[in-house]
Amino acid sequence: MSTFIVEGGHPLHGNITPQGAKNEALQILCATLLTPEKVVVENLPDILDINNLIALLSDMGVKVEKQSAHSYSFQADNIDIEYLKTPEFLRKAASLRGSVMIVGPLVSRFGQAILPKPGGDKIGRRRLDTHFIGIQKLGAQFEYLTTSKAYSITAPNGLSGSYMLLDEASVTGTANIIMTAVMAHGTTTIYNAACEPYIQQLCKMLCRMGAKISGIGSNLLTIEGVESLCGTTHRILPDMIEVGSFIGMAAMTGSEITLKNVCYDELGIMPDAFKRLGIEIVRQNDDIHIPAHDGYTIETFMDGSIMTFADAPWPGLSPDLLSVFLVVATQATGSVLIHQKMFESRLFFVDKLIDMGARIILCDPHRAAVIGSGRLNSLRGTTMVSPDIRAGIAMLIAAMSAQGVSQIQNIDQIDRGYENIDKRLNSLGARITRYSD
Ligand SMILES: CC(=O)N[C@H]1[C@@H](OP(=O)(O)OP(=O)(O)OC[C@H]2O[C@@H](n3ccc(=O)[nH]c3=O)[C@H](O)[C@@H]2O)O[C@H](CO)[C@@H](O)[C@@H]1O
Numbered sequence: 147m148s149t150f151i152v153e154g155g156h157p158l159h160g161n162i163t164p165q166g167a168k169n170e171a172l173q174i175l176c177a178t179l180l181t182p183e184k185v186v187v188e189n190l191p192d193i194l195d196i197n198n199l200i201a202l203l204s205d206m207g208v209k210v211e212k213q214s215a216h217s218y219s220f221q222a223d224n225i226d227i228e229y230l231k232t233p234e235f236l237r238k239a240a241s242l243r244g245s246v247m248i249v250g251p252l253v254s255r256f257g258q259a260i261l262p263k264p265g266g267d268k269i270g271r272r273r274l275d276t277h278f279i280g281i282q283k284l285g286a287q288f289e290y291l292t293t294s295k296a297y298s299i300t301a302p303n304g305l306s307g308s309y310m311l312l313d314e315a316s317v318t319g320t321a322n323i324i325m326t327a328v329m330a331h332g333t334t335t336i337y338n339a340a341c342e343p344y345i346q347q348l349c350k351m352l353c354r355m356g357a358k359i360s361g362i363g364s365n366l367l368t369i370e371g372v373e374s375l376c377g378t379t380h381r382i383l384p385d386m387i388e389v390g391s392f393i394g395m396a397a398m399t400g401s402e403i404t405l406k407n408v409c410y411d412e413l414g415i416m417p418d419a420f421k422r423l424g425i426e427i428v429r430q431n432d433d434i435h436i437p438a439h440d441g442y443t444i445e446t447f448m449d450g451s452i453m454t455f456a457d458a459p460w461p462g463l464s465p466d467l468l469s470v471f472l473v474v475a476t477q478a479t480g481s482v483l484i485h486q487k488m489f490e491s492r493l494f495f496v497d498k499l500i501d502m503g504a505r506i507i508l509c510d511p512h513r514a515a516v517i518g519s520g521r522l523n524s525l526r527g528t529t530m531v532s533p534d535i536r537a538g539i540a541m542l543i544a545a546m547s548a549q550g551v552s553q554i555q556n557i558d559q560i561d562r563g564y565e566n567i568d569k570r571l572n573s574l575g576a577r578i579t580r581y582s583d
């Protein structure tokens with residue numbers, strides 16, 4: 147278990163460029179399985195989850211070539227379907243959540259797939275009903291294999307387009323169903339589809355490969371099945387969750403930094419949410435400048451009632467940023483209710499912030515009230531264990547702003563989603579030391 151030792155109280159200065167988006171990259175990598183032709187993917191983040199998925203694709207027979215630090219080509223012209231039945235595949239696929247999205251492309255192209263229970267953050271129940279029901283509607287059959295504890299998915303009669311109203315706007319579920327439908331016979335209509343920029347990016351890439359998808363950006367997608375798809379080049383967007391993490395980090399540590407090339411127009415309501423926390427965000431073309439903050443004051447709602455930040459499917463606020471909003475609010479003036487509606491085990495890390503001196507009431511597993519009294523109530527360093535990616539980054543932000551030294555254990559959970567975070571922040575003035583076992 148690797149550890150960060152963080153000396154708090156050192157503000158950051160300078161420019162930082164966000165990495166490519168983890169959650170877009172997971173979809174795009176799976177989509178490379180849809181064609182035997184070469185697909186080039188640029189701006190891939192160099193993080194554990196992505197490297198593990200690339201290794202998995204390579205083990206499956208995809209020819210992977212690294213073209214530069216963040217660009218790879220993939221050619222899935224000789225997939226070893228038998229490998230999917232091996233314990234090694236099941237173990238590797240189970241280690242990351244993104245692997246669930248290889249099902250759609252494999253069923254679409256080869257009429258069969260195997261799916262172990264996927265990994266990812268342990269942040270509460272993460273059901274797959276939306277994936278299964280949608281893919282079944284297109285004609286696939288699911289069988290649970292008790293010996294390998296995995297699902298076997300087959301499409302003995304091929305796949306046919308269908309109308310479906312998703313029971314929830316699942317992000318990976320929508321991506322999986324789209325990838326299953328692109329080469330099905332006839333028309334598929336997906337209502338209540340997730341429509342965040344990463345799904346839009348997937349659809350745009352598939353259209354460049356020859357797919358026929360309309361309604362991109364809305365929650366009603368229409369897909370006309372085509373015979374086959376061809377190769378393309380795709381560039382991953384900047385990671386909006388990393389952008390948000392850096393905005394929060396800058397404000398809380400009193401730093402002056404500029405985030406370069408953020409694709410501002412794709413950030414949705416996130417910048418406005420930070421503004422409601424009292425953080426000044428200066429847009430400079432496609433960069434975001436955060437001036438040094440002596441303090442920041444949380445707005446109330448217009449009727450004077452206490453601000454609430456709640457997650458919602460896009461274009462609502464991403465659940466992946468609520469841990470960051472929560473930690474940043476501990477050093478604000480004013481109060482806010484953080485309401486994590488989607489996941490039920492994502493707020494338990496607040497115990498550690500309370501140990502550090504934060505004034506937070508965990509009302510129930512989904513809601514935490516943060517009572518900020520500005521920097522009067524500054525945090526003290528402590529020892530903590532990162533339970534998931536976003537709690538991990540929130541703990542790192544807390545440690546960087548705290549008085550004294552903190553230790554964060556299990557930082558693999560941060561490395562899963564943030565590229566070289568210690569080196570990149572140290573180059574701006576942070577004091578983070580990594581100890582690997
Ligand atoms: C690899 C990847 O891309 N992971 C992201 C993806 O996970 P993932 O695609 O697994 O998450 P889903 O969108 O399926 O759902 C996440 C959770 O929210 C609940 N839910 C979802 C939609 C809805 O309308 N109502 C509702 O309550 C689900 O029951 C589930 O518990 O989307 C999540 C929601 O943005 C993000 O936190 C994850 O970082």
Ligand SMILES: C=C(OP(=O)(O)O)C(=O)O
Nearest residue numbers: 243244266267466535536
């Ligand atoms: C929950 C997340 O990731 P995953 O779905 O891969 O666990 C996340 O990115 O915050």
